[in-house]
Amino acid sequence: MNISEVSFDERGLVPAVVQDARSKAVLTLAYMNKEALEKTLELKETVFYSRSRQELWHKGETSGNTQKVVSLHFDCDQDALLIQVIPSGPACHTGSYSCFYKSITDQTTDLKPDRFAILDELLHVLAE
Amino acid sequence: MNISEVSFDERGLVPAVVQDARSKAVLTLAYMNKEALEKTLELKETVFYSRSRQELWHKGETSGNTQKVVSLHFDCDQDALLIQVIPSGPACHTGSYSCFYKSITDQTTDLKPDRFAILDELLHVLAE
Numbered sequence: 058m059n060i061s062e063v064s065f066d067e068r069g070l071v072p073a074v075v076q077d078a079r080s081k082a083v084l085t086l087a088y089m090n091k092e093a094l095e096k097t098l099e100l101k102e103t104v105f106y107s108r109s110r111q112e113l114w115h116k117g118e119t120s121g122n123t124q125k126v127v128s129l130h131f132d133c134d135q136d137a138l139l140i141q142v143i144p145s146g147p148a149c150h151t152g153s154y155s156c157f158y159k160s161i162t163d164q165t166t167d168l169k170p171d172r173f174a175i176l177d178e179l180l181h182v183l184a185e
Numbered sequence: 186m187n188i189s190e191v192s193f194d195e196r197g198l199v200p201a202v203v204q205d206a207r208s209k210a211v212l213t214l215a216y217m218n219k220e221a222l223e224k225t226l227e228l229k230e231t232v233f234y235s236r237s238r239q240e241l242w243h244k245g246e247t248s249g250n251t252q253k254v255v256s257l258h259f260d261c262d263q264d265a266l267l268i269q270v271i272p273s274g275p276a277c278h279t280g281s282y283s284c285f286y287k288s289i290t291d292q293t294t295d296l297k298p299d300r301f302a303i304l305d306e307l308l309h310v311l312a313e
Contacts, residue, residue: 131288134284160259
C-alpha cells in the first residue's frame with residue numbers, strides 16, 4: 058500500500074483514528090494532509106493537520122505527550138486511517154487519556170486504563 | 186450530553202468510529218447525520234448516512250450484519266463519535282471483519298479475531 062493511493066477529501070485531508078496499541082482504547086479522531094502523513098511515517102510519531110490553526114501539528118511537541126506509531130492501516134476505500142500508537146501521556150488537550158470521555162448513553166465503557174490493564178499488557182506480550 | 190450539542194460539519198455530518206466492544210478492534214469509520222444518529226439511538230443498532238448513495242443506511246439491514254450499540258461517546262470538541270458495538274458479522278462490504286485491513290507499515294496488528302480472542306472475552310467478562 059502506497060500513500061499516493063490515499064483518498065484525501067476536497068480539503069486535502071483524511072481522518073485518522075488513533076488507537077492505543079496496548080489498551081486498544083480509541084484516543085482521538087484527527088486529520089492529516091499528505092505532508093502530515095509523510096512526516097508521521099518519517100518521525101514514527103503522529104503529526105496531524107490542525108484545521109483550526111491551519112498548520113501541521115506534531116502531537117506532543119510542546120507537551121511531551123507524543124504518540125509513537127506502532128502500525129498504520131487504511132480502510133477498504135482508502136479514505137480513512139487507523140493508527141495504533143504507544144502514547145507518552147494524555148491524548149486530549151483537556152488532560153484526559155482519551156478525547157472520547159463524554160457519554161451519550163447510560164452505559165459507560167472502559168475508555169481509561171483500568172485494573173485489567175495488566176491483562177492487556179499480557180495480550181500484547183503474547184502477541185509479539 | 187444531548188445530541189443537540191453535536192457539531193455536524195458543513196455537510197450536516199459527523200464521523201463515527203465504530204469499535205468492537207469485545208475485541209476492541211476498530212471496525213469502520215462511517216458518517217452520521219442528525220437523523221442517522223437519532224435512528225441509531227432509537228434502534229440501538231448502527232444507522233449511518235451513505236455519502237455515495239445520499240441516504241440513510243441501516244447497517245446489516247439486508248446482509249444481516251447488524252451492529253448492536255453498547256455505548257456511544259463524543260469527543261472533547263463534540264465533532265466525532267465513538268460507538269462500541271457487538272457485530273453480528275463482518276463490518277466491511279468486502280466480507281472482512283474490519284474495514285482496516287490494508288497496512289501501510291511493515292508491522293501488522295491484530296485486527297482480526299485471533300487465537301488470543303478468548304483472553305479478550307475473559308477481559309470483557311471480568312469487566313462486567
